[in-house]
Amino acid sequence: RGDSAVADRTVDSVCPYCGVGCQLTYHVKDDAPHAAGSAPSNAEAGRILFVTGRNGPSNQGRLCVKGRFGFDYPNHPARLTRPLIRLEGVPKGVDPDFDPAEPLTHFREASWEEALDLAAEGLTSLKASNGPEALAGFGSAKCSNEEAWLFQKLVRTGFGSNHVDHCTRLCHASSVAALMECLGSGAVTASFMQALEADVVVLTGCNPAVNHPVAATYFKQAARNGTRLIILDPRGQALDAYAWRSVRFTPGGDVALLNAMLNVIVAEGLYDQAYIDTHTEGFAALAASVVDMTPEAMSPLCGVSPGTIREIARAYATADKAMIFWGMGISQHTHGTDNARCLISLALACGQTGRPGTGLHPLRGQNNVQGASDAGLIPMVLPDYQPVGDAQLRAAFEELWNTELDPEPGLTVVEIMDAIVAGTIKGMYILGENPAMSDPDLNHARQALASLEHLVVQDLFVTETAQFADVILPATAWAEKDGTVTNTNRQVQMGRAAVAPPGEAKPDWWIIQEMARRFGLGWDYAHPREVFAEMKQGMSSLDHISWERLETEDSVIYPCLAPGAPGEDVVFSDAFPRAGGKAKFSPTRPLPPDEPVDADYPTVLTTGRLLEHWHTGAMTRRSRVLDDLEPEAAASLAPAELGRLGVAPGEPITIATRRGRITLTARSDPRMPEGMVFVPFAFVEAAANLLTNPALDPYGKIPEFKYAACRLSPAAP
Numbered sequence: 001r002g003d004s005a006v007a008d009r010t011v012d013s014v015c016p017y018c019g020v021g022c023q024l025t026y027h028v029k030d031d032a033p034h035a036a037g038s039a040p041s042n043a044e045a046g047r048i049l050f051v052t053g054r055n056g057p058s059n060q061g062r063l064c065v066k067g068r069f070g071f072d073y074p075n076h077p078a079r080l081t082r083p084l085i086r087l088e089g090v091p092k093g094v095d096p097d098f099d100p101a102e103p104l105t106h107f108r109e110a111s112w113e114e115a116l117d118l119a120a121e122g123l124t125s126l127k128a129s130n131g132p133e134a135l136a137g138f139g140s141a142k143c144s145n146e147e148a149w150l151f152q153k154l155v156r157t158g159f160g161s162n163h164v165d166h167c168t169r170l171c172h173a174s175s176v177a178a179l180m181e182c183l184g185s186g187a188v189t190a191s192f193m194q195a196l197e198a199d200v201v202v203l204t205g206c207n208p209a210v211n212h213p214v215a216a217t218y219f220k221q222a223a224r225n226g227t228r229l230i231i232l233d234p235r236g237q238a239l240d241a242y243a244w245r246s247v248r249f250t251p252g253g254d255v256a257l258l259n260a261m262l263n264v265i266v267a268e269g270l271y272d273q274a275y276i277d278t279h280t281e282g283f284a285a286l287a288a289s290v291v292d293m294t295p296e297a298m299s300p301l302c303g304v305s306p307g308t309i310r311e312i313a314r315a316y317a318t319a320d321k322a323m324i325f326w327g328m329g330i331s332q333h334t335h336g337t338d339n340a341r342c343l344i345s346l347a348l349a350c351g352q353t354g355r356p357g358t359g360l361h362p363l364r365g366q367n368n369v370q371g372a373s374d375a376g377l378i379p380m381v382l383p384d385y386q387p388v389g390d391a392q393l394r395a396a397f398e399e400l401w402n403t404e405l406d407p408e409p410g411l412t413v414v415e416i417m418d419a420i421v422a423g424t425i426k427g428m429y430i431l432g433e434n435p436a437m438s439d440p441d442l443n444h445a446r447q448a449l450a451s452l453e454h455l456v457v458q459d460l461f462v463t464e465t466a467q468f469a470d471v472i473l474p475a476t477a478w479a480e481k482d483g484t485v486t487n488t489n490r491q492v493q494m495g496r497a498a499v500a501p502p503g504e505a506k507p508d509w510w511i512i513q514e515m516a517r518r519f520g521l522g523w524d525y526a527h528p529r530e531v532f533a534e535m536k537q538g539m540s541s542l543d544h545i546s547w548e549r550l551e552t553e554d555s556v557i558y559p560c561l562a563p564g565a566p567g568e569d570v571v572f573s574d575a576f577p578r579a580g581g582k583a584k585f586s587p588t589r590p591l592p593p594d595e596p597v598d599a600d601y602p603t604v605l606t607t608g609r610l611l612e613h614w615h616t617g618a619m620t621r622r623s624r625v626l627d628d629l630e631p632e633a634a635a636s637l638a639p640a641e642l643g644r645l646g647v648a649p650g651e652p653i654t655i656a657t658r659r660g661r662i663t664l665t666a667r668s669d670p671r672m673p674e675g676m677v678f679v680p681f682a683f684v685e686a687a688a689n690l691l692t693n694p695a696l697d698p699y700g701k702i703p704e705f706k707y708a709a710c711r712l713s714p715a716a717p
């Protein structure tokens with residue numbers, strides 16, 4: 001940002017990265033040419049010079065490094081500007097030598113008409129010969145609410161099945177399963193800003209300073225104000241410096257630890273009997289189930305001393321106001337739903353929901369994973385989480401969309417990959433997701449993608465998944481389109497186009513509509529606002545929230561109970577959205593990880609994100625500042641672990657599991673426990689998910705990304 005780079009105009013929007021949903025302003029230059037080597041673009045369309053934070057409800061002017069500096073990926077030289085069609089004879093697969101700047105060695109450019117016709121014809125012919133069950137679609141939590149709505153509508157009304165899913169299956173599906181079961185709603189019960197009102201805040205299985213950085217500033221502020229911060233995690237983290245207690249537990253020992261806390265609360269009578277009587281059901285069964293799970297009995301399983309378990313249980317239970325926040329360290333386990341059930345039981349037993357400064361909050365990952373889930377990008381539910389198997393609820397959508405809908409729940413992300421290998425799913429449409437990097441056991445997932453008879457990928461770049469595509473449709477980046485997104489706090493927010501897309505790239509909603517028309521669906525939306533208007537007919541969660549209101553106010557939280565009201569930050573004060581209005585306790589028992597460590601694979605592998613790199617790196621690794629900060633894959637280990645291996649920081653190590661091996665640079669991290677290694681999953685050259693375990697939580701169908709048995713060894717430099 002130099003003196004000569006004075007913006008011509010500003011455009012208010014929302015950050016495209018995480019679920020915090022920071023509001024920002026793009027500062028745009030209209031008459032400047034693009035930088036040398038940048039993607040072909042409409043020079044008059046403008047380019048973003050820099051970004052500043054706005055005074056949004058969830059960020060109050062703040063931005064993290066991704067929001068502030070990660071805005072230039074749309075101008076990357078490898079940006080797709082025309083539709084591409086696979087060249088004859090080019091094998092499908094992730095080619096390590098693939099040059100993203102030279103996709104034309106694998107594909108040829110095509111007109112939109114030719115590409116759309118070929119994309120749709122490949123899918124319609126598979127449906128004609130094999131039935132609706134032969135097709136599936138992955139939508140994206142990176143797209144707007146309107147695009148998510150249209151995508152699931154296309155799959156349900158055009159493909160004819162419920163085989164539609166997205167990355168919620170890889171992040172918080174187990175949390176949503178537990179919340180739906182116990183509370184009747186899958187969203188948070190209070191915003192993270194409520195942490196400022198709480199006396200105790202529990203953070204477990206999350207690393208907000210890395211993954212929700214601006215939310216972390218609220219936790220720091222709360223701690224400075226006197227809130228007791230209790231951090232429960234196998235790994236240390238930056239927020240430990242603000243914690244009242246930071247408790248490291250054995251990887252996979254969450255259910256044992258949380259049940260031991262419940263045991264203390266029951267045994268010492270620390271529960272809130274009046275709240276339990278008024279607002280819950282099933283407490284007697286829960287109390288009976290935890291009788292034998294004393295701190296002494298659970299300590300060997302979770303690695304936390306009985307004294308510490310009692311101390312943190314008492315602190316949480318006796319607080320006037322307490323909140324629990326969790327992340328994928330809770331959800332990405334084969335017992336992820338049980339983990340979330342335990343957290344819900346803690347809150348219900350102690351009456352810690354429904355008041356300011358109390359609540360349950362799964363910190364949602366992607367910028368629109370809440371909204372995409374609300375809009376129905378889930379195989380077992382229609383928009384607003386209405387089960388596809390409920391004839392009455394389904395009938396409302398059949399009337400709205402004037403078609404008959406499949407009553408059978410569809411397959412989930414990993415199940416779809418299995419169905420491809422089994423030969424039942426033969427064609428896919430993947431919008432903005434990158435399963436060739438994000439799925440567990442990538443060799444299996446890539447084998448599945450390669451065996452598809454027809455694959456259509458819609459994205460900004462030739463991602464690893466697009467390298468398997470028959471047709472690639474060039475889409476529009478967030479800063480290039482209008483649309484709404486919903487953050488982790490249930491705030492529906494307005495995003496606005498700041499610049500035009502390069503070349504012939506098109507908005508996702510337009511492309512989905514063109515595909516739908518080729519399935520014989522007579523769609524005729526002229527703008528996302530018309531899609532939003534249709535969504536309001538099927539989603540009561542959007543009552544009193546209109547496109548026009550969002551254009552004016554930028555953000556309204558749902559549920560919003562009256563015209564002009566700001567929406568309900570804290571919900572379920574009087575009743576839960578379950579039959580009888582009562583929440584339900586769901587007892588659990590500790591279970592071992594699917595693949596415990598053993599003599600052959602003695603170390604725990606865990607995976608996740610970095611502050612600088614978002615998910616599979618499709619955006620952040622093409623953002624200059626972010627990629628300069630973290631340019632290469634590194635595995636984080638405790639210094640003692642490195643010493644035991646005889647590997648110095650900066651030297652290469654090999655990590656092997658029963659599914660694959662990768663070699664990458666070793667990094668010394670004193671916050672790591674011994675016996676564990678952390679690998680980020682953003683780097684194709686050392687793809688962490690070649691190693692991960694595809695075993696699923698039986699309820700949320702989420703893979704166990706947070707625990708795989710692995711073996712470490714020095715690698716030849």
Ligand code: SF4
Nearest residue numbers: 015017018022064067
């Ligand atoms: Fe964007 Fe999340 Fe950072 Fe806010 S905290 S700027 S939403 S990545």
